[in-house]
Amino acid sequence: MSGSRSKATVLWAIVWFDLILLSLPTIIIFGASFTTGDIVQFPPEGFSLKWYSKLWLLDDFKAAFFRTFYVSLICTAVSIPAGTLAAIALSRYRIRFYTGLQVYLLLPFTIPLVVSGLGMMIFFGEIRILGQLWPVGIGLCIINLPFMIWAVSASVNGLDDQLENAAANCGAPPLQAFLTVTLPGVMPGVITGALLMFILAFNEFLVSLFLTDARIVTLPVSIYNSIRSVITPDLAAVSAVYIIIAFIAVLLLDKLVGLELFLKSK
Amino acid sequence: MKNISPVVELIDVSKRFGKITAVGNVNFSLSKGAVLTILGPSGCGKTTLLRMIAGFESPTTGKIRINGKPVQAVPPYRRSIGMVFQNLALFPHMTAGENIAYPLKMRRFPPQDIPELVERYLGIVRLTGMEDRRIHQLSGGQQQRVAIARALSFNPDLLLLDEPLSALDKKLREEMQLEFRRIQQKIGVTTINVTHDQREALVMSDEIIVMADGVIQQSADPVSLYRQPSNKFVASFIGLTSLMKGTVDQIEGTTVKFNVNTTSLWGQTSSKFHIGESVEGAIRAEQVRVHTEQTRPVGMDNVLDGVVEEQIFEGDRMVYQIRCPALDSAPIFVFDHDPAHNVLHRRGDRVVLSWNIRDLLVYPD
Numbered sequence: 001m002s003g004s005r006s007k008a009t010v011l012w013a014i015v016w017f018d019l020i021l022l023s024l025p026t027i028i029i030f031g032a033s034f035t036t037g038d039i040v041q042f043p044p045e046g047f048s049l050k051w052y053s054k055l056w057l058l059d060d061f062k063a064a065f066f067r068t069f070y071v072s073l074i075c076t077a078v079s080i081p082a083g084t085l086a087a088i089a090l091s092r093y094r095i096r097f098y099t100g101l102q103v104y105l106l107l108p109f110t111i112p113l114v115v116s117g118l119g120m121m122i123f124f125g126e127i128r129i130l131g132q133l134w135p136v137g138i139g140l141c142i143i144n145l146p147f148m149i150w151a152v153s154a155s156v157n158g159l160d161d162q163l164e165n166a167a168a169n170c171g172a173p174p175l176q177a178f179l180t181v182t183l184p185g186v187m188p189g190v191i192t193g194a195l196l197m198f199i200l201a202f203n204e205f206l207v208s209l210f211l212t213d214a215r216i217v218t219l220p221v222s223i224y225n226s227i228r229s230v231i232t233p234d235l236a237a238v239s240a241v242y243i244i245i246a247f248i249a250v251l252l253l254d255k256l257v258g259l260e261l262f263l264k265s266k
Numbered sequence: 267m268k269n270i271s272p273v274v275e276l277i278d279v280s281k282r283f284g285k286i287t288a289v290g291n292v293n294f295s296l297s298k299g300a301v302l303t304i305l306g307p308s309g310c311g312k313t314t315l316l317r318m319i320a321g322f323e324s325p326t327t328g329k330i331r332i333n334g335k336p337v338q339a340v341p342p343y344r345r346s347i348g349m350v351f352q353n354l355a356l357f358p359h360m361t362a363g364e365n366i367a368y369p370l371k372m373r374r375f376p377p378q379d380i381p382e383l384v385e386r387y388l389g390i391v392r393l394t395g396m397e398d399r400r401i402h403q404l405s406g407g408q409q410q411r412v413a414i415a416r417a418l419s420f421n422p423d424l425l426l427l428d429e430p431l432s433a434l435d436k437k438l439r440e441e442m443q444l445e446f447r448r449i450q451q452k453i454g455v456t457t458i459n460v461t462h463d464q465r466e467a468l469v470m471s472d473e474i475i476v477m478a479d480g481v482i483q484q485s486a487d488p489v490s491l492y493r494q495p496s497n498k499f500v501a502s503f504i505g506l507t508s509l510m511k512g513t514v515d516q517i518e519g520t521t522v523k524f525n526v527n528t529t530s531l532w533g534q535t536s537s538k539f540h541i542g543e544s545v546e547g548a549i550r551a552e553q554v555r556v557h558t559e560q561t562r563p564v565g566m567d568n569v570l571d572g573v574v575e576e577q578i579f580e581g582d583r584m585v586y587q588i589r590c591p592a593l594d595s596a597p598i599f600v601f602d603h604d605p606a607h608n609v610l611h612r613r614g615d616r617v618v619l620s621w622n623i624r625d626l627l628v629y630p631d
């Protein structure tokens with residue numbers, strides 16, 4: 001009895017320690033963003049939204065924010081069909097060169113981001129699309145696609161492999177069967193993967209650094225640039241915006257898929 | 267009137283996967299409204315056979331005809347076949363009603379007729395009022411019924427059942443067997459049912475095909491199959507059967523005397539034997555009588571001494587497992603169908619067994 005109680009106490013202590021450790025930077029940044037002073041400090045000096053309103057007035061940041069949003073949307077939009085179809089094909093159909101294909105699709109993981117960033121910069125330069133915004137979205141989609149594939153694969157593997165036969169038996173031609181049975185079945189994975197792709201693209205720094213120039217910097221790059229000069233609480237405010245976006249993504253996930261299902265990775 | 271062709275006809279159908287022959291030279295045909303059960307142990311090719319009929323696999327050799335027409339070139343979604351899968355394969359993102367409506371939509375039934383048909387089939391499987399339930403909100407037996415309704419709602423020419431009852435517990439399974447018979451008789455749909463449960467086969471079918479290793483062993487109606495198994499495999503697969511190996515000693519028409527070690531047994535056969543051939547005798551548990559030393563039958567053939575090795579009480583009957591020193595092979599199983607009144611034999615008791623000549627079936631070994 002007392003043994004199990006002390007075990008529970010220890011477990012809870014560890015959980016709380018981890019939670020605090022993990023969320024400490026977030027809390028500090030979040031708190032610091034409300035300061036009335038001119039430097040990043042915690043606890044904040046007084047309380048105000050002045051840095052947020054200042055942020056709103058900083059056209060550079062605002063433009064970078066919307067560019068990042070646009071890039072993330074493109075990345076997500078491309079990754080949904082690409083990742084979904086790849087994941088379904090990989091786990092459903094007996095494909096020739098299966099292992100080869102799998103390695104190829106998961107390759108971006110094993111290559112350091114510097115290398116892919118540089119590679120894409122050269123390639124995009126060659127085909128003369130460097131300096132535009134949409135190729136950045138494509139680039140981010142390429143490096144993060146394994147996340148999408150993994151999210152959808154988890155759903156596909158949880159799906160009964162007789163469902164498509166059942167649909168055919170009900171009179172559905174292959175395309176119909178795919179659209180009405182397979183696709184809805186993997187939807188939780190697609191939604192999870194799409195949100196993940198969006199957040200990842202929103203945060204991506206290194207590859208964006210290679211693919212953008214001064215006219216089209218994205219938010220992470222823009223933050224990095226301003227850190228080099230001076231650290232002001234407006235950066236804390238930007239970080240807070242990031243936290244809020246990530247939080248919204250998690251809320252959406254919970255609404256659309258159910259967090260429980262996501263944590264069980266279905 | 268035009269000659270009525272069978273609903274399904276298989277002609278020399280074989281299916282090989284690499285070196286494995288899953289189905290070998292199967293021939294059968296099924297007329298309208300009949301219920302056929304394919305019975306056989308795990309891995310004997312039952313599912314493969316159904317998948318070929320449904321169109322998910324194509325035969326390596328041989329032909330399948332449905333309503334007299336060859337179907338090699340017909341994809342599964344153009345065949346008028348309803349199938350209940352082994353794991354049901356209900357669509358998890360749809361409600362019970364939507365599952366039943368799905369084949370109607372895919373097969374382009376007039377949209378205004380669909381709700382009425384869904385309602386009707388829900389009624390037939392006794393699920394009225396549950397159409398808005400999600401699949402995971404239904405019990406195992408209810409899901410079963412949804413799967414049957416989905417397979418029947420578009421009025422298919424043929425219904426295929428791939429061991430759909432195997433996942434259910436015994437009581438529910440027996441209930442569903444009777445339920446299915448009721449539905450089948452009401453609708454009169456031609457049916458092929460697959461199972462490894464002999465009771466289910468005997469209860470549900472007009473005709474039974476017993477398969478082993480991809481090959482048909484016997485095809486007969488349930489009663490003939492039980493009474494006249496055509497080979498050793500069928501005899502031992504259906505009913506509780508004891509086997510004894512020996513060599514032929516004497517032949518008198520269809521009556522054969524064979525020796526097991528020094529014991530002589532008399533049995534019945536439909537095969538032609540020669541003296542000295544090795545054979546196997548098969549006796550059903552309900553045909554063996556148990557006596558005590560005091561009531562030992564005199565002047566009878568097939569009388570053996572034994573010792574009770576195990577007694578299993580099943581309520582409505584007692585099953586004895588009896589070891590006979592004269593037969594060094596497997597034990598003999600015996601049913602006592604009136605354990606409430608008959609003398610009970612305990613483990614270790616000495617008993618005397620006897621049976622009629624016509625009940626001991628002799629097969630080539």
Ligand SMILES: Nc1ncnc2c1ncn2[C@@H]1O[C@H](COP(=O)(O)OP(=O)(O)OP(=O)(O)O)[C@@H](O)[C@H]1O
Nearest residue numbers: 283286287288307308309310311312313314315462
């Ligand atoms: N796609 C396949 N590739 C290779 N071998 C297969 C394939 N499908 C079935 N087999 C083999 O064919 C044989 C028959 O399989 P099948 O699934 O038809 O058996 P079954 O009678 O339905 O068994 P169970 O009662 O266990 O379901 C088995 O030996 C199996 O291993």
Ligand SMILES: [Mg+2]
Nearest residue numbers: 312313314352
């Ligand atoms: Mg099977």
